Amino acid sequence: MSGKKPFLPVLPFARSSGALLRFLTRRVGFQDAPDLLQETYLRLFRLAEHETIAEPEALLHATAINLVKDHLRRRKTERKYLDFERDADAEPAPNALPDAWMEAEARLKLLVQAVHQLPPRCRQVFIMRRFEDLHQEEIARRLGISRNMVEKHLRLALARLKSALD
Numbered sequence: 001m002s003g004k005k006p007f008l009p010v011l012p013f014a015r016s017s018g019a020l021l022r023f024l025t026r027r028v029g030f031q032d033a034p035d036l037l038q039e040t041y042l043r044l045f046r047l048a049e050h051e052t053i054a055e056p057e058a059l060l061h062a063t064a065i066n067l068v069k070d071h072l073r074r075r076k077t078e079r080k081y082l083d084f085e086r087d088a089d090a091e092p093a094p095n096a097l098p099d100a101w102m103e104a105e106a107r108l109k110l111l112v113q114a115v116h117q118l119p120p121r122c123r124q125v126f127i128m129r130r131f132e133d134l135h136q137e138e139i140a141r142r143l144g145i146s147r148n149m150v151e152k153h154l155r156l157a158l159a160r161l162k163s164a165l166d
Helices: 011-028 033-048 056-081 084-089 098-117 120-130 136-143 147-165
Strands: none
Touching: 011 033, 011 056, 033 056, 098 120, 098 147, 120 136, 120 147, 136 147
16 A cells, blocks of 8 residues: 555445434434444444455444444343342331341441452442443543453452452
């Protein structure tokens, strides 16, 4: 190559963005679909910086499908390690016996201790995700780390917290 960047036709992307967003919304929901759409385009543009893409529209759809699979697999893993709805139900009813309240309080103290014992960056990522309700992409951006590293910290945090509660 003579120093020029490969040409990436933008038109197929513009024509298919609405359809691709609808596809992603059906698969992952309206809240996560725009992020996956953006990640799909980002990956293709990064690839296009280094090589010519023969069929950009086909690659666009294949990339979106793979991102959906990764997203669903990640959500399944998160649910496996920590079930927030189940934890919310763990609080005893207002008219429960004092023993139930004492047990719930003890579990809460264990959880707080376990969070404080997490490595600093791991604890920071967990708090941002669980209590500030930030998406992995936003956490990665704010901390200047990759999304994969955010997910690694979350997996570690969830595994350690689950272990502390078991």
